[in-house]
Amino acid sequence: VVAAAEPGEGFKAYKSKQWTVFSAADAGFTKKSIAAAETARAWLEKKLPELAKDAPMPAVLRIFANPEQFAGFQSPGRNPREYDGDRRELYFVEDRNLGGNTGYGQLFRAVLWQMFDDLDPYTLAAMPRWFDNGLREFLRSSKCDGKKLEFFAGDVEKGRIEHYLRESNNAPLPPVWKLMQEAMQPSPDNGEMEKNWGYTPDCARLIR
Numbered sequence: 001v002v003a004a005a006e007p008g009e010g011f012k013a014y015k016s017k018q019w020t021v022f023s024a025a026d027a028g029f030t031k032k033s034i035a036a037a038e039t040a041r042a043w044l045e046k047k048l049p050e051l052a053k054d055a056p057m058p059a060v061l062r063i064f065a066n067p068e069q070f071a072g073f074q075s076p077g078r079n080p081r082e083y084d085g086d087r088r089e090l091y092f093v094e095d096r097n098l099g100g101n102t103g104y105g106q107l108f109r110a111v112l113w114q115m116f117d118d119l120d121p122y123t124l125a126a127m128p129r130w131f132d133n134g135l136r137e138f139l140r141s142s143k144c145d146g147k148k149l150e151f152f153a154g155d156v157e158k159g160r161i162e163h164y165l166r167e168s169n170n171a172p173l174p175p176v177w178k179l180m181q182e183a184m185q186p187s188p189d190n191g192e193m194e195k196n197w198g199y200t201p202d203c204a205r206l207i208r
Contacts, residue, residue, distance in 0.1 A: 023063035025094040033063055033092055035146040040108045043149045051115040059088045059114055067093055082106050083113035085121055090114055105140035130179050134203030160201035
């Protein structure tokens with residue numbers, strides 16, 4: 001599969017160290033987004049060198065001007081992740097409600113998903129729920145000023161920990177092994193649809 005060569009209507013083409021960038025957002029936001037994505041890639045290559053043993057394959061970082069534009073792009077049946085391996089595209093949205101240095105979680109997930117996909121295209125589909133959802137929450141609670149990357153415990157994660165401590169008289173948190181075995185919420189075996197994973201904050205703490 002080859003990444004798109006033309007930006008498409010409403011998008012302008014930019015260059016970065018790692019990706020071809022097609023952005024519908026303003027130039028200032030685009031520049032900050034590219035810097036954040038490159039910072040995340042460098043951090044992940046350092047922390048997870050096994051994911052970066054080969055040169056990254058060509059891909060497009062597509063930046064949308066607002067959530068409505070992204071929703072229109074995400075037609076029914078399209079891959080719901082922030083990275084689409086079939087199109088070789090990473091997706092990021094300029095969301096005014098998630099602005100500033102703490103609004104890059106979606107972008108960081110896209111960068112990591114691409115690294116997994118480049119290593120093996122079956123990795124994302126086979127990822128355990130505790131690991132997948134733990135990474136989502138861990139990366140959502142992040143901050144980047146364009147050079148430095150930090151991961152904080154978000155309000156959801158901290159709230160879940162406080163709930164356990166309050167409701168169980170300081171009893172231990174859910175057993176780590178039960179989370180990893182997914183015994184806390186078994187998958188249905190009767191053909192029903194999988195419910196949303198209910199232990200995302202707990203798994204973020206496990207990742208941390």
